[in-house]
Amino acid sequence: MIKVTQLQQVHQVLNTVMGKKPCSLLVEGAEHPAGFISYAHLDSGLELKIRTQFLDSPLERRVLIRHNKKRIVAVCAFLLRNGPTEILRPHALEITDDTLKDVSETDNSSRFFMTNLTSSKEIAFVIEANKKKVNGFVINFFDSEIKQLVPYHKIFLGSGETSDMRLKHLQKNPRIIYYSPEPPAKFNPRQYFPQDIYLSEIQKSDLKVPANLQAEVTVPILYKTKIPIGYIQINMPRFVDEVLLQTVKKIGVALETQLRKVGLVFEEPKPLPIQQLDMKGLELEFSDRLLLRHFQPGLTDLFRIQKAQDSIGQFSAVVTKSVNLGSGKTRATLEFQEMDAMSELNLEEALK
Structure with a gap:
């Protein structure tokens, strides 16, 4: 207990x-x-x-x-x-x-397994394979809705090998990006992480912006509230007020809901033995080359952990290291992101 x-x-x-x-x-x-x-x-x-x-x-x-x-x-x-x-x-x-299961364990088997694995890159490939459906069913409607709020905006969903600086930063830290040359005196960015480097990115021709730019806000579009798979970006000639920000966040949630309706299936149900596990992260080894797409350094993975037959909870982690051990084997090291209270308690109890 x-x-x-x-x-x-x-x-x-x-x-x-x-x-x-x-x-x-x-x-x-x-x-x-x-x-x-x-x-x-x-x-x-x-x-x-x-x-x-x-x-x-x-x-x-x-x-x-x-x-x-x-x-x-x-x-x-x-x-x-x-x-x-x-x-x-x-x-x-x-x-x-509530129900205790009798599970026999041998010295040759691992106590913990990772299952229902998916990654930001995997989602990107699936979005690309369903691009027509995603664009028609998801983006077009919301694009016109945002245009009524702000003329300078962009909806971006990661696809395939697309490299995007904002999305890479969001995957490392899935918080709202807020840029402003001169933030208001009372601005207290608890849920934001300001990035000065975005000024040079804004000035590129990928997005038409006001000459007197005062603020850029990038709101992540999340899969299962954990993995950033895209973003809504708005640029303003004035500071972004709370009402506008909350509206854009609601549109972001609506986008996530629409993406779920598309019915994309990409989770790997196959259990993977975990070699080392603690409250900070985990380490595992695998020989299936197809799994390399999930374990590239910098990628965010979403998965469940189970101890024998019992599920401990759903977790998200960033791949910090991937090493080729030779003979077709790879060792991956992952560091946990924030976890919900029940998963944290279950993991703490399971590790005792």
Whole structure:
């Protein structure tokens, strides 16, 4: 059983699962249905509201949520009741496997496997193979929609061997690129990473821009919220306000949704044994030459990790090194990007 007591981790997990799954109360070991109302992180602390028929006022409530074969019990302090509504303060989590599988392991087999592998380059090749469908079904409509907002813009989707500086930077750091010669005094770019080198790129003839350029914003188009596969770029003769930025981000999400509707299939379901694994990254060896397309330095890969038959979670990582070992073997080293709270907890527990 995993015991989680750090409030930040408690919040991350509950924020992921509460509201998406039915919950119940554990009373003397028995489960009783409870109605979920809300979960919030207030200034006073975490707050969970549920509806229940139990009218006792315990010092502690145990709320059960099931999520991806995990049994998550939120241990909560009872605050107050208003009719059937109870307000609780979560302070710890107890996470166990809902179903435990007996899996025999031998000394010759790896404990961990990478599966459902895809990479930014793989997606680019698939987009290129479906270019007509993607352009007609995805880009054309949104191009005219953005034009109503800003005349100077571009929608770019990576394809094949296309080399694009903005996309390369986004793959290393999938945050919004913001360029401005003189940023406003109160500009606090938490979600941006400014890049001075973009000035020379902007001045190229690939995009018509205003002579009195004040700002360029490049919003990534993501696959499964992890891998940048393209971007929306807008150029403005004034600073980009929050309303315009949020609108462009919503268009980016709509583009991602449309791309999923195209029904592109490119994930590698074949499990790959992992030689070394820790919380920072992993190392694996393979002899299938077709897999080289996934493991070129600088590429971002998206994949699942499983321990024998049990799935640990979905992860994304950047390939930092790829070495030819001879005899047709290659060793690849990958460094994890940000991971969601459940995957992080599952990995931490699996490594013990």
